Amino acid sequence: MKGSPLEPADRNWWRSAAIYQVYVRSFADGDGDGTGDLAGVRARLPYLVELGVDALWFTPWYLSPLADGGYDVADYRTIDPQFGTLAEAEKLIAEARELGIRTIVDIVPNHVSDQHPWFRAAVAAGPGSPERELFHFRAGRGRSGEIPPNDWVGEFGGTPWTRLPDGEWYLHLFAPEQPDLNWDHPAVRTEHEDVLRFWFDRGVAGVRIDSAVLPAKDPALPDFTPGTDPHPYVDRDDLHDIYRSWRAVADQYDGVFVGEVWLPDTERFVRYLRPDELHTAFNLSFLACPWDAERLRTSIDETLAEHAPVGAPATWVLCNHDVTRTVTRYGRADDTGFAFERKRFGTPTDLELGTRRARAAALLSLALPGTVYLYQGEELGLPEAEIPRELIQDPMHSRSGGTDPGRDGCRVPLPWAADAPYAGFGSTVEPWLPQPPGWAAYAADLQAADPDSMLSLYRAALALRRARPGFRSAGLTWLDAAPGVLAFERGEGLRCVVNLSAAPVRLPAHGAVLLASGPLTEGGRLPVDTAVWLSA
Incomplete structure (x- = not known):
């Protein structure tokens, strides 16, 4: 399937885009060495066009010892040889753009590699x-x-x-292999602005900023007393001058920023979204919500309210390369949202329940106003994998003394073809992380042929989201609904209803069912843990 070349004049694409996160090492292996690479991504561009995403966000693909999955960068101007070459990256950016897909790269300002x-x-x-x-x-x-x-x-x-x-x-706020930079030094600022220009010159449309609230430090590096204001290294006011200077660079290219901003204080959070700073920031409170109607509605309301004064679009994220995969998280009895301390070995999980809820959550997130991010494999309904302890590579595991399994469980190489070695990841050798037994059952080729699969659901939802202008309208209007049910309306009479209660519920008045995350009951009611899109 061929996409459409991008229109240069579409400067507001990021306000309602569907952006797909690519963890290159685990996406697709083009040269058969067990590690995903840029050749693998280029070969799978037709799949991404068929899926219907607007942009790709690549986690770091730069030269790195990979002590922390590439977030220990040794050279921003060189692609790590495991992934390919700079020339291949340039081809990938250009080819994706011709297919109507933009590229976002990851910049890690807090630190570099100890091999830098x-x-x-x-x-x-x-x-x-x-x-x-x-x-x-x-x-x-x-x-x-x-x-x-x-x-x-x-x-x-x-x-x-x-x-x-x-x-x-x-x-080093992270691993010893990731020494923190001194952002009071002018050379640090100049270098990062040059790196931004380097990638914008190569056609990238935006930059994701890792750990965006951490780079600035109190020069005295004092001991930390809980409740201290300002914090010695989190969310310091100095950061805003840094991001204003970055924004001046981005504006020369119509480039876009999305910041990883973990802050509980709404007033502090929204400062990063002022018109001369970042365009967007990840909405991590929504990701952290348990499967609870009241708490999800509160998160949605608070998110929209905090973005409104600065005119920034909200972002909606269900999972990423750092957190337990959605179907696993929603299938656990102690579901309290995202928390590293709950990622224990052997935690009981009801994957059938988790999958049903994840399908409903997909329609919920895709129906909300703003930008949505999908993590690779989310569209396949992949569960969290338990990696044998001796094969875990994530430093979070070793730094925790072995109590936390780390993040490798959501980074397992993708299954593409059920009947191929290593589920079609492309390797002729064991992939860099082992695929668990039964992984081939989630393969993209099987799901593409199944109209009821998670992949088919995502394809249908993204196609509707792109085709109907109502999904690009501002805001939403909540509809009257039974306890435990979320129901809201977008533009042109588009309605989304999600049943998080304990029993099937009647649908509101509507003209047609556009899409449902699961079959309705024989009487036309919406089952538990199911979502539906309706037209008025």
């Missing part, structure tokens, strides 16, 4: 050198400097400080 030339030079140069001013090096505390410089706790647990043989410590 800057950090290697800093280690070699020694204490007090100008090279170390690009990072956060400090002497330790205690009689011989044996105690870390402060009491912070890293994002992966444990102290975020590592001591070098010369006695100095360096800061």
Whole structure:
């Protein structure tokens, strides 16, 4: 299926786009070495056109030791050889654009790899050198400097400080292989603006900003006291000047930003969406909601309300490369939304229940006003995989002392063809992460031939979403509904009803059923854990 070339004048595409996240390492293997690559993505572009997405967001594909899945970048201007070459990336961007699909790349401003030339030079140069001013090096505390410089706790647990043989410590909020940059240094700012231009010059349409609230630090690096305002390294006011300078670069290219902004404070969150800063930010409260009508409605209302004053579109996300896959999360009795501490080995999961709810959640999220993000494999209904402990690569597992299985379970290579080796991932050798038994049952080729599959549901929903202008209208109007039922109307009389109650419910007055996540009852009622789109 051939898509349509993009119209350059469509500058507001990002306000209602469906964006598909590609974790390259696990998407498709084009050269048969067990690792996904750009050749594999290029070969699957027709599939993505058929799916009906507007853009692809690529997690980092740059040169990296892959200590943290590519979020430890050694060179932003080089593609990691496991994935391909810069020339291939340029071809992929151009080919996707010809098919009507834009490209978004990932930038990680908080840190780089310990193999980045800057950090290697800093280690070699020694204490007090100008090279170390690009990072956060400090002497330790205690009689011989044996105690870390402060009491912070890293994002992966444990102290975020590592001591070098010369006695100095360096800061890394994530893994030791990811030293934090010093954003008070002008060279750090200049380099990142140049990297933005580098990728915009190659045709990317936007940039996703990883851990967007973390780069700025209190220069004193003080101990952290809970409740301290401002926080020594989260959501500091200095960040807004950084993102204003980034926005000035993006505006030269009509480029778009989406920030990973984890903040519970609505007023602080919305500051990042002011007209001269980021265009959008991930709505992670919706992802974190359990399967509960009242809490989902509250999340939707609060999200729309906090975006309205700055005129930014909301974003809706059900899962990504960091969280438990949707069908697994919704199939657990202790479903309280997203939480790393609940990703335990052997947690009981009702996948039939989780799948039914995930199908309903798909129609809910796709019917909401704004931008929606899909994580690869979500359209196949893939469950979370339990990776044998000895094969886990995610540093979150080791940093937790082995109690947290980490994020590899949502990063297992995709199944494309049921009858092919390794479910058609493309490998002639064992993929970099093992596929669990029965993985081939989720293969895209099987689902494409099944009108009732998760893939067919997503294709139909995305086609309707694109074809009907009502889905691009602003806001929504809630309709009267029974307890445990979400019902709202969009433009042109489009209605979405989701039944999260304990019994089937009557549908509101309507002209036609456009799409349902599951069959209605014989009497035309909407079953439990089912969603439907209606026309007036």
